[in-house]
Amino acid sequence: MSSNCESTISRGYKAKRIIKEIYAYVILVVVVAVLSMLKGELFQRGNFLFPANVANLLRMSVPILMISSAFTLIFITGNMDLSVGSILSLTTVVNAILVLNGFSFLVSLIIVVALGVLLGTINGFLVMKLRITPVIATLITMNAYQGLARYLVPPGISSITNTETQKMPEWMGFFSKGQVFMGLSWAFIVAIVLLIALVILQKKTVFGKYLVAAGGNRTAAELSGINVVKVVWGVYILLGAVSALAGVARASYLLIGEPYTGVGAETEAIIACLLGGTVFSGGEGSVVKSFVGALIIVCLTFGLKSVIPEYWQLLAKGAVLVFAVVLNHLLSKERIAS
Amino acid sequence: MRKNESNMKNRSLAGKLSNESYLNRVMFLVLITLFAIASMTIKNYFSTATALNLVANNWYIVILGVGVTFLLVSGHLDMSVGGIVAMAGVLSAYFCQPANEGFSELGQGLGMPYGVAILLTLLCCLVIGALNALFIAKMRVASIIVTLGTMSIARGIGQVAALGAQRSAGLPDIFGVIGNVPLFGPIKIAAAIAALLVIAALFIEKKTSFGRRTYLIGANREAARLSGVKVERHIALLYLLSSLLAGITGILLASEMKAGISTRGSGFEFSALVVTLLGGASIDGGVGSVLGMVIGAMILGVVSSAAYGMLLRPEWQFILKAIVTFLAIIAQRYLLDRRNK
Incomplete structure (x- = not known):
């Protein structure tokens, strides 16, 4: 009797585990299937899955894919970074300014990523050294960075763009728009390389184990000799650098330095991670699935834009976030029960 | 010897004053100092007009801050208030725009009497609050x-x-009344409503078991539960309260401008949080006060009006808010x- 009962439980447990493993992919397939049945005006040749269309979508969505994959790590440590969107805005503006003033691609890339590292270091310092609650600390830096981004754009104009004396060079758009491989851009390839690197970091290195330990039980992690302050600070720095890289991609895609481009990016990253099954209290998460979650959001935003007016976007985003929370809650609750 | 004396003095002071009133006094001193500095450095800053404008321009943050303070004391955040302000403004306009008269879609409303429109709007805000409550308190x-x-x-x-x-076409005249009843100078009736709400909130905070339970939940949720506080219901009530206050704010602001603007209230959630933090509240829960929040709102008001007076670019408001909050948290x-060493 008891063994019978056990086997039912373990079978149920197994089923739930499988659901947990694959549901992000299932949602993506469903979303793509539904969108490809709709005939949107924006879709080229009326089909969502038309190759050029998909390639364009992927080129466009590089920043959010990058940020979402790295955001998983901060969730795993049980922390929060609301400033990623503002870092994206600020680095987009800075990159545009640098390129406009004649810096070469590589030099401006290095400067911007260094700036991202600095911004991430500030976040980490506030959270880990000064011990300000992550949400509050990154809300503060979110506003500071956003203000700085707006401040760097001279008064009277809304974004960094061509002036009478200065022109954006021809190669500005190449990183995000140039088609190097099957219509995909360098930026997208970088995003994939970043994804692979993050997966290796999370699964194959000691650092990845430390992340889980720090997010699962901080005291236990500290007692077993892990320097939690350094580990989490490192993740904040990594996230800052990745957001800066995303800023380079965004500037290259927009061809201008738009100071409000990152508004809401943190919400999108959170949705992506939740859709990917990351547990927001820490200890559990998968970079690949967050990447899939980001793909879902990108498809939804782009798909919805072509079917219903733009002003539905925000409501849809909020609804998806709530849906992701419910899904996440149900699955993690079942995990506890079994 | 002297050090010892001052130590003893500190101790005896600590016996008399709670941390909360201590912080409130310090922040009040900061407020006076900032106002004095601004008056000395900026021409024409020291005037009754400035003081009146401080009240006239900050009442909405105070109303929002009341709800956010209670939530923060219980250890919770509410970032939805700014969104609710926008929603309430637009919906209150939509509900009472004429039903079949508008030439354009934006002039087309539901044609309700204003009172019904307000009630229905507040109901919609409560639905958002209920969503918050369901997910945060229950799940x-x-x-x-x-x-x-x-x-x-x-x-x-x-x-x-x-x-x-935005919805502004064809609104009935009564829509623009409650937000524009003048009291004196630039101060309108909305500021008086804010003052009444603050007094009510102070009473609830200090004198009712509801208020004290909020502190208990924030300080130790488990202990509160074990001592018989219905924690889930309490937090749910706080979220409903916060959304209701945000709804009232949205209706008043829409009435003041006589338009329901969908971008209204962006950043209000951060401002409300900032003034609460300036007042000494902590997200770790159990600490904070409505009085401190009001002082915090005044400090923020002085800082922003001083920045305006010094002709700084408006983008500085973002950065200043961030710096002020950071300094306040660290200093407090x-x-x-x-003090408690």
Whole structure:
């Protein structure tokens, strides 16, 4: 009797585990299937899955894919970074300014990523050294960075763009728009390389184990000799650098330095991670699935834009976030029960 | 010897004053100092007009701050208030625009009497609050994630109802009344409503078991539960209260401008949080006060009007808010650490 009962439980447990493993992919397939049945005006040749269309979508969505994959790590440590969107805005503006003033691609890339590292270091310092609650600390830096981004754009104009004396060079758009491989851009390839690197970091290195330990039980992690302050600070720095890289991609895609481009990016990253099954209290998460979650959001935003007016976007985003929370809650609750 | 004496003095002071009133006094001193500095450095800053404008321009943050303070004391965040302000403004306009008269879609409303429109709007705000309550109190999801979602939903409803723009055409005259009843000078009736709400909130905070339970939940949720506090119901009530206050704010602001604008109230959630933090509240829960929040709102008001007076670019408001909050958190923690050593 008891063994019978056990086997039912373990079978149920197994089923739930499988659901947990694959549901992000299932949602993506469903979303793509539904969108490809709709005939949107924006879709080229009326089909969502038309190759050029998909390639364009992927080129466009590089920043959010990058940020979402790295955001998983901060969730795993049980922390929060609301400033990623503002870092994206600020680095987009800075990159545009640098390129406009004649810096070469590589030099401006290095400067911007260094700036991202600095911004991430500030976040980490506030959270880990000064011990300000992550949400509050990154809300503060979110506003500071956003203000700085707006401040760097001279008064009277809304974004960094061509002036009478200065022109954006021809190669500005190449990183995000140039088609190097099957219509995909360098930026997208970088995003994939970043994804692979993050997966290796999370699964194959000691650092990845430390992340889980720090997010699962901080005291236990500290007692077993892990320097939690350094580990989490490192993740904040990594996230800052990745957001800066995303800023380079965004500037290259927009061809201008738009100071409000990152508004809401943190919400999108959170949705992506939740859709990917990351547990927001820490200890559990998968970079690949967050990447899939980001793909879902990108498809939804782009798909919805072509079917219903733009002003539905925000409501849809909020609804998806709530849906992701419910899904996440149900699955993690079942995990506890079994 | 002397050091010893001052130590003893500190001790005896610590016996008399709670940490809360200590912080409130310090922040009040900061407020006076900032106002004095601003008066000395900026021409024409020291005037009754400035003082009146401080009240006239900050009442809405105070109303929002009341709800956010209670939530923060209990250890929760509410980022949805700004979205609810926008939604309430647009919906209150939509409900009482004439039903079959508008030439354009944006002039087309539901043609309700204003009173009914207000009640219905507040009901919609309570629905958002109930969503917050359901997810945060019942399902125990992190409050920041849920309220970021409901912020998008509330503002999204506002944008959809206003078709991405604003509703101002064909509004009845009564729509513009309650936000524009003058009291004296630039101060309107809304400021008086804010003052009444603050007095009520002070009473609830200090004199009722509801208020004291909020502190208990924030300080130790488990202990509160074990001592018979209905924690879930309490937090749910706080979220409903916060959304209701945000709804009132939205209706008043819409009435003041005589338009329901879907971009209204962006950043209000941060401002409300900032003034609460300036007042000495802590997200770790159990600490904070409505009085401190009001002082915090005044400090923020002085800082922004001083920045305006010094002709700084408006982008500085973002940065200044961030710096002021950061300094306040660090300074308050330092002071309390030293005091309670």
